[in-house]
Amino acid sequence: MKASGMALARRIVPLLDRVLIEKVAPKKTSAGGILLPESVVSKLNEGKVLAVGPGARGKDGEVIPPSVSAGDTVVLPEYGGSTLEVEGKEMWLFRDEDLLGKVVSE
Template structure:
């Protein structure tokens, strides 16, 4: 479903990872510990060009796990999944 959004230039599409609310042993985790914003890269743009026209490739690839800034990127919701469309 996320393949409908194709990043351009040096942008990436990241699927947010929802941290578990309890451990395997059944211990409930407080909400404050689950505030780490991380996600899995779903799609990567082709890269940008510098002033001389040389290609600058994007240094992340699909499948990489990245940390997301609190107020960075554009949040997109497709179906029941949340994505972040961001610039590198």
Template sequence: MASALPKVATKIKRVFPLFNRVLIKRDEPASQSKGGIVLPENSKGKMLRGTVVAVGPGQRNDHGHQIPMSVKPGDYVVLPDYGGVKIDVDGELYFMFREVDILAKLQLS
């Protein structure tokens, strides 16, 4: 997944998330089971994980201080079932979420 990030980052230079927004490339659903059985299109479901491609600078608090983002480009995250804004860039689909909508950050071993 990390090897695809540089190619994606060059395409995404035109999309700049603002405030506490995060641009995410969702993972593709599996087309085969672990046993090698090909899964039909209607059983794949939504993918609830993805890779952070770009982040905004962060939200400002009541005193004007910027709150730093807790995710950065390249992080692998868990997403909610619904939400996010679809963004099509050169035929590839990305999603824009608020940072607070991201459920968890995953650490791959």
């Protein structure tokens, strides 16, 4: 039995301003249920935040907290991040500043 991403994330604790992310598969249907062709389906540029480090230190020594928290869905850059494989699951480590945005659900 394979563990979920959140269970695996407990075994990896990001340091400084690092964010542990599991990429989310792009949607293959529209909101109305229409199947989208592969040319329209976006690449894996969204991910779910599994764990977050405590933050980076500023020039004055103060800790700057990360802008995301565990459970957030974020927009990722096309390239970058460090790939990790834990028990067959692929995860990525990004710096907080490398994340492009946070997806807000309505």
